[in-house]
Every structure is written in C-alpha cells, then in structure tokens.
Amino acid sequence: MAEIRFNLLEVDLTQSTSKVIDVTDDVRKYLGARGLANKLIWDQVPQGADPLGADNILHIGVGPITGLVGTKTTLSFISPLTGWAGRSAISGDIGDEIVRTQYNAGILIKGRANRPVYLYVYDDRVEIRDASDLWGSWKQKTEVTLRDRLYQETGEMFAILCIGPAGENLVRYANATTEFIHSASKWGGGAVMGSKNIKAIAVRGTKGPLYADHGKVWELFQTYASSPSTRLFRLDESRWGHATSVPGLLRHAAEGIKNNHIGYDKIVEESDVHAHELKYHIWTVGCPGCANACKVPFFKHSPRGTFGGEFRHDNTGGFNANIMVGYEQMTELSSLTDELGMDAEEVGGIVAWAMDLYEHGIITKNDLGGIDLKWGSVEATCELLKKIAYKEDRAPAILAEGYRRAYPLLGKEAEYLGWEVHGCSGPTYDVRNQDPKFKGEGIGGLAYATSHNGARMGSGIQAALNEAATMCVFVTFATRKIWGPDEQTARVFLNAACGWDLSPDDVNDIALRNYYFNRCISLREGYHPAKDDYLPPRAFDEPITDKYDATWVWDRDEFDREKRRYYMEILKLTEAGLPPAERLKQLGLDFVIPVLEPMDAIG
CATH class of the missing domain: 1.10.569.10 (Aldehyde Ferredoxin Oxidoreductase Protein, subunit A, domain 2)
Known part of the structure; x- marks a missing residue:
C-alpha cells in the first residue's frame, strides 16, 4: 500500500505569493496540525520575535485523519498573551474543507498584508483578496456577507474562519470563529490574524481527501459511527x-x-x-x-x-x-x-x-x-x-x-x-479543587501550573497526540470503548489513511516527541518552570467550600511535592520540569539542545 503525500499551502502576505510544499517527511515524524506546527514555528519564527509582528506565523493545521475521528483544526503561533507556544483548536467545517482541497498538511500564513485582506482558497485557486469593506464588521456579519458573496460568485458554499473587532484591535486574547458557534479561542490566535491584516480565511474543497486505503478507512468509520457506544454517547450529547x-x-x-x-x-x-x-x-x-x-x-x-x-x-x-x-x-x-x-x-x-x-x-x-x-x-x-x-x-x-x-x-x-x-x-476547573474527578493529565491545578502554554486544558502528552492527529476528545469517549486508548485509535486510523505501519511504540513516541517539542518552543521563548510554574497566591491563602461541605486549598509544601511528582510521572520530565537530554536525542529532537542548554532549559 503506497504512502500518501502531504501538501502544505504556504501563503506569504508580504509578498502576495503562495506555493505548495511537500512536507511528507515531517508529517511522518510529527503528524499534522499541532505536531507539524512545532517544526514550522521552530524553523521559521526567529527567537524573541514579536508575536504581533510580521515574523510570527499562523498555521491553520489539519492532519492525516481530520474528518474521521471528529474534525478538529488547530491554529498554531507564538502567543501574543504569553509570548510562548500558542495554539487554538476549533471544530466545524473549516478543517474538512481544507482536507478536501488536498492541502492535507494545512495552510501556513506568513508575513503581513499592507491592507485588510481575506484568503480565498478554492481547490487549486488561491488568492489574497481585498477585505476593506469587511474590516470593522462583527463576526456574524462578516461570515454571512462573505459566504453569500462567494456563493453568488461560484455556486459553492465556503467554510469561513474570521475575526471580529477584538482581533482587528489586537486584543491579546482575541479569537477566530467559524459557523458562528465554533471558536479557536486560546492564547490569541485572532490577534495574530489581526496583526497580519487578515480578516478571514474562506475555503472550499471539491477534490476529496487523500487516503492510502479508502476501503479500510470507510470500514473503520462505519465501525465507529454504528457502534452502540457511539449511539449511547450521542443520546446525551445531542440532547444537551x-x-x-x-x-x-x-x-x-x-x-x-x-x-x-x-x-x-x-x-x-x-x-x-x-x-x-x-x-x-x-x-x-x-x-x-x-x-x-x-x-x-x-x-x-x-x-x-x-x-x-x-x-x-x-x-x-x-x-x-x-x-x-x-x-x-x-x-x-x-x-x-x-x-x-x-x-x-x-x-x-x-x-x-x-x-x-x-x-x-x-x-x-x-x-x-x-x-x-x-x-x-x-x-x-x-x-x-x-x-x-x-x-x-x-x-x-x-x-x-x-x-x-x-x-x-x-x-x-x-x-x-x-x-x-x-x-x-484560570476561572474554570478551580485550581484548588483536588477531587480525583477534577485532577489528572491536562486538567486541574497541577496541569494548569505545569503547562508551558498557559492555564488551559490540553497541555499534556495525550493532547499533543490528539491535536496532531486532529482527534476530537468528544469522539474519543466512544472510540475508547471500541478500540481502546486514544493511541490505538490513532494508530489504526493513521495506518489506513496514510499507508503506514505504525506500532504502538511508534505512536507513543510521536506523542512524547510533540509534547517535548512544543515545550521546547516555550522554553526558547522565555518560559522556565523554575520561575513560571506556580499558582495564584489565593490558591494557598483562600479556602473554598463546595455545596456538599468539601473544602479545598493548597498547602505550599504539598503543592511543590505534587508538582515534582507530576513532572516526572505524568509529563515524563525531570524533577525540575525540563525535557531530559537523552530522551530528546532518542526522539530525534537533538537539534534543540544547543539552543536550550545555554538557557539552563535542558534536563
């Protein structure tokens, strides 16, 4: 079974040019979306670049199985809010349309336009178009206007990703949305779009996705869609x-x-x-x-x-x-x-x-x-x-x-x-609450405190895999009962879609490689666990008591002990929260060591 090729559409707003790049080797190593974006950011964004300057990039990331285990698209960039690695995941049609253009490694946006523009992508036709009449519009008007305009022009319905006034005005936590309800919110991706003078991205793909084994992919999808586990989960989710x-x-x-x-x-x-x-x-x-x-x-x-x-x-x-x-x-x-x-x-x-x-x-x-x-x-x-x-x-x-x-x-x-x-x-998942239901990888006080992105869910090793494969967490609630852990679901779908022969160890290595790489970007940009990984003072000074009389507050010594344990057991880091040099070498990330070692950022 022949492996498929992965195509990245690169758009340079400064030069008003576009080209298609073969990134198959990188996708084989990192997968797509957040995984590939780590490599793009490390290679193309200079250390210390202004997140709201032309040197920052914006990757609209899809992956090999976008649209098969849910549809997640990940925007990746250096965050205007933290200055570290940033990414925002979004649901909806935008990722599916990108895959159907066969730019199956996503869209890379570089530079800065000299006026308000939107990006038009219709299969092989790629244009940077004037958006002066859309600039200043709120989001719903922007999306409706642009979708209607493009339907009149082409007879096709485009997926639209757009920003509102906050993005235009460079509010550091501005987001981008599609279909009015799907939001790429975290860490300021909308501000990055605004800094590049890009109001919207409009995509329509009619070619269909690239898969190595369409029959096997269809078989796997039918298994998921018709499973009793999926139907039971849908009864609750679709209602509420x-x-x-x-x-x-x-x-x-x-x-x-x-x-x-x-x-x-x-x-x-x-x-x-x-x-x-x-x-x-x-x-x-x-x-x-x-x-x-x-x-x-x-x-x-x-x-x-x-x-x-x-x-x-x-x-x-x-x-x-x-x-x-x-x-x-x-x-x-x-x-x-x-x-x-x-x-x-x-x-x-x-x-x-x-x-x-x-x-x-x-x-x-x-x-x-x-x-x-x-x-x-x-x-x-x-x-x-x-x-x-x-x-x-x-x-x-x-x-x-x-x-x-x-x-x-x-x-x-x-x-x-x-x-x-x-x-x-950090208003959600109060960091003081230590109930086991609200603790674990990617959630709760220890996850927030040790995140190299900022106080958000999705900062651990599991998220590094899911967001590179573009698997939606709400789909995995069902797939875990069909195929087992997310690593196994990813493996069976990736092998069918890409023509690969990944082993469970291969998938685990990809997950850890992507997690370390993303953390290394933040370390390069000034994050360091010794100075940054802590909770707000009130988490130690101000107890909270729930409706059922359980009281929560952190003890400082206990927090320090638990944080060190979390680094080592959950995040596979050193006791100091740093990626270990030997493991970086084993995973093919040795090129980060000369940059980070002088910063005392390697374990």
Missing part, C-alpha cells in the same frame, strides 16, 4: 450539548464563583440547563466525521437585541457565576463575546477580576468610561466587553492587554486579586 457540565462543576467548587473567591453560592442554581434547553434550543448539529452531534445552538430575543450562539464550557464557565449571573444572562453575554471575537474563558476571568477591582476601589467609574461595574450587571458587562474589544477608556484598554501587562499599572493589590496562571485566566 456542553451546557450540562458547568452546573455540576459549580456545585463541587470546581468552577469560579465571584472571581474564584467562594466555593458555592445560590447563584449557581440559576445555571439551569433544562430551562435553557426548553426555552432557547433550536437544533442540534455535528461536525464532519462526527456521529455525536454535540453542538446545541440557541436563539433568544431580549430588550437588548437578538442573540444566538451555543453554550460551551469555555465560553460560559469563565463568566456565569464568576460574575454572579446564570444561564438566562449568559445567553446574551456568550453571544456578544463571540461576536466581538474574544476568548470567553479569558475575558470572563478578566471581567470578574475587573468587578473585584471596582468593588475594592482600585479602578473607578471614570476609569471605565462611566460603567457602574457591579456584580451581576448584564448591562455593565456588555458595555465593558465592547470597550475592551475596541480598547476604549483607561481600564478597558489595560484589560485588553491581559493580567501581566496590567499589574504594573494597577498595583500589588490588583495583582493579588488576579486569578491567573502564567498570565492566563
């Missing part, structure tokens, strides 16, 4: 979507309440998933290659306007009880945040912090441009979100830069009140 997780987390002090000051409050009970579903649920939709259909959009009219969207844990949990509101109010706030184009988990924590600062007199009504920023005020929150997106008035403009850049301007008391890890909001 992701709105069910937040109330349970809140009741167990595993989600932020009032800027993560308290473990339970009656406001939690206003996050009523049943009332929300009965009043506002309009349909259920799934991504290409997914039999679960876990997206449950809503639609609502209110005196403040008409709102549509979808509750996801990351666009709801950061706000919600953390600013003392419930689901009724969140239907408006999550929709507005998506329209403006900001990571709701990040800005939700920022808004809760701002309310705390306002209550303590650290920022004033005058600083906020006249906003009376009281806990639970939807009107005040909406106004603040708009001001942050447009960087209007003193406090919102400061907040648009993130915690770490705000601290010198707001003072030590403000810093103590900030609930962040590595400069990233």
Whole structure:
C-alpha cells in the first residue's frame, strides 16, 4: 500500500505569493496540525520575535485523519498573551474543507498584508483578496456577507474562519470563529490574524481527501459511527450539548464563583440547563466525521437585541457565576463575546477580576468610561466587553492587554486579586479543587501550573497526540470503548489513511516527541518552570467550600511535592520540569539542545 503525500499551502502576505510544499517527511515524524506546527514555528519564527509582528506565523493545521475521528483544526503561533507556544483548536467545517482541497498538511500564513485582506482558497485557486469593506464588521456579519458573496460568485458554499473587532484591535486574547458557534479561542490566535491584516480565511474543497486505503478507512468509520457506544454517547450529547457540565462543576467548587473567591453560592442554581434547553434550543448539529452531534445552538430575543450562539464550557464557565449571573444572562453575554471575537474563558476571568477591582476601589467609574461595574450587571458587562474589544477608556484598554501587562499599572493589590496562571485566566476547573474527578493529565491545578502554554486544558502528552492527529476528545469517549486508548485509535486510523505501519511504540513516541517539542518552543521563548510554574497566591491563602461541605486549598509544601511528582510521572520530565537530554536525542529532537542548554532549559 503506497504512502500518501502531504501538501502544505504556504501563503506569504508580504509578498502576495503562495506555493505548495511537500512536507511528507515531517508529517511522518510529527503528524499534522499541532505536531507539524512545532517544526514550522521552530524553523521559521526567529527567537524573541514579536508575536504581533510580521515574523510570527499562523498555521491553520489539519492532519492525516481530520474528518474521521471528529474534525478538529488547530491554529498554531507564538502567543501574543504569553509570548510562548500558542495554539487554538476549533471544530466545524473549516478543517474538512481544507482536507478536501488536498492541502492535507494545512495552510501556513506568513508575513503581513499592507491592507485588510481575506484568503480565498478554492481547490487549486488561491488568492489574497481585498477585505476593506469587511474590516470593522462583527463576526456574524462578516461570515454571512462573505459566504453569500462567494456563493453568488461560484455556486459553492465556503467554510469561513474570521475575526471580529477584538482581533482587528489586537486584543491579546482575541479569537477566530467559524459557523458562528465554533471558536479557536486560546492564547490569541485572532490577534495574530489581526496583526497580519487578515480578516478571514474562506475555503472550499471539491477534490476529496487523500487516503492510502479508502476501503479500510470507510470500514473503520462505519465501525465507529454504528457502534452502540457511539449511539449511547450521542443520546446525551445531542440532547444537551456542553451546557450540562458547568452546573455540576459549580456545585463541587470546581468552577469560579465571584472571581474564584467562594466555593458555592445560590447563584449557581440559576445555571439551569433544562430551562435553557426548553426555552432557547433550536437544533442540534455535528461536525464532519462526527456521529455525536454535540453542538446545541440557541436563539433568544431580549430588550437588548437578538442573540444566538451555543453554550460551551469555555465560553460560559469563565463568566456565569464568576460574575454572579446564570444561564438566562449568559445567553446574551456568550453571544456578544463571540461576536466581538474574544476568548470567553479569558475575558470572563478578566471581567470578574475587573468587578473585584471596582468593588475594592482600585479602578473607578471614570476609569471605565462611566460603567457602574457591579456584580451581576448584564448591562455593565456588555458595555465593558465592547470597550475592551475596541480598547476604549483607561481600564478597558489595560484589560485588553491581559493580567501581566496590567499589574504594573494597577498595583500589588490588583495583582493579588488576579486569578491567573502564567498570565492566563484560570476561572474554570478551580485550581484548588483536588477531587480525583477534577485532577489528572491536562486538567486541574497541577496541569494548569505545569503547562508551558498557559492555564488551559490540553497541555499534556495525550493532547499533543490528539491535536496532531486532529482527534476530537468528544469522539474519543466512544472510540475508547471500541478500540481502546486514544493511541490505538490513532494508530489504526493513521495506518489506513496514510499507508503506514505504525506500532504502538511508534505512536507513543510521536506523542512524547510533540509534547517535548512544543515545550521546547516555550522554553526558547522565555518560559522556565523554575520561575513560571506556580499558582495564584489565593490558591494557598483562600479556602473554598463546595455545596456538599468539601473544602479545598493548597498547602505550599504539598503543592511543590505534587508538582515534582507530576513532572516526572505524568509529563515524563525531570524533577525540575525540563525535557531530559537523552530522551530528546532518542526522539530525534537533538537539534534543540544547543539552543536550550545555554538557557539552563535542558534536563
């Protein structure tokens, strides 16, 4: 069975050129998406480059099995928020369309356009087009306008990935979305798009995916789609979507309440998933290659306007009880945040912090441009979100830069009140909660503290594999019952799709190689566990008690012990949180050692 070729579409906005590059050897070593992006960033982004400058890159990453085990597309870049390796994963049609153009290693965007543009990709036709009339538009208008325009031109429906005003104005946690409800939110990918003057990426592919053994791929997909395990999971996910997780987390002090000051409050009970579903649920939709259909959009009219969207844990949990509101109010706030184009988990924590600062007199009504920023005020929150997106008035403009850049301007008391890890909001999965259900690789306090990306899920070895293979975690809940661990699912699909003969050890090596490589990028850009891997002071000073009287707080000595254990047992690092030199050599990453060794960043 012949192996397939992997094609990377490279677009240089500065030169207004494009070309196709054969990256088959790199995909064989790293897979696609986040894996391939590590190599692209290491080779092409100079050390210390400005994340909002022309030297940064943006990789719109797909992989060998995009559209088979769900459809995840990963945006990779150097983060404007942290300065370290950044990536944002997104669902929806965009990845499937890229695969069907047969640019099956994704799209690499370099340089900076001298005016607002959008990227047009229709099979082999690649154009950098003027977007001056779209610049300044909110996201829904951008996507509808561009999709209608291109349908009139071609008779085809394009997938659109676009930014809103926050991305245009370089808010450091701006995101990009597609189909109104799918969001690539983490670490500022939308700001990177804005810095390159690229408003949107429009893709339509009609060639179909490249697979080595189409028959075997179809057989595997049928097994997944028709499995009783898949059907059972779909019954729950298709009915409720992701709105069910937040109330349970809140009741167990595993989600932020009032800027993560308290473990339970009656406001939690206003996050009523049943009332929300009965009043506002309009349909259920799934991504290409997914039999679960876990997206449950809503639609609502209110005196403040008409709102549509979808509750996801990351666009709801950061706000919600953390600013003392419930689901009724969140239907408006999550929709507005998506329209403006900001990571709701990040800005939700920022808004809760701002309310705390306002209550303590650290920022004033005058600083906020006249906003009376009281806990639970939807009107005040909406106004603040708009001001942050447009960087209007003193406090919102400061907040648009993130915690770490705000601290010198707001003072030590403000810093103590900030609930962040590595400069990233940490409102979801409260880091104090040590219940085994909320601990483990990629989730909870130890995962957040040891992440080389910032306080987010998806920072461990398992995520390094899944995001390189582009496997959606909500699909793997079913595939684990069919094929076993994610490594085995990846192996059987990759071998069929690519014509490879990967062993279980090969897959494990790819996962560890990608994890180490991503960590090495952050180490090169100034991250170091000795100075960066810690929790906010309140995690040790301020206990929280949940609805059921369980109390959580960290002891500093215990945290240090547990962190060292986590480095070694879970992340396969040295006790100091560094990648071991011998293992780097075994994995073919020896080229990073001469760069990192002088920085004391190799174990």
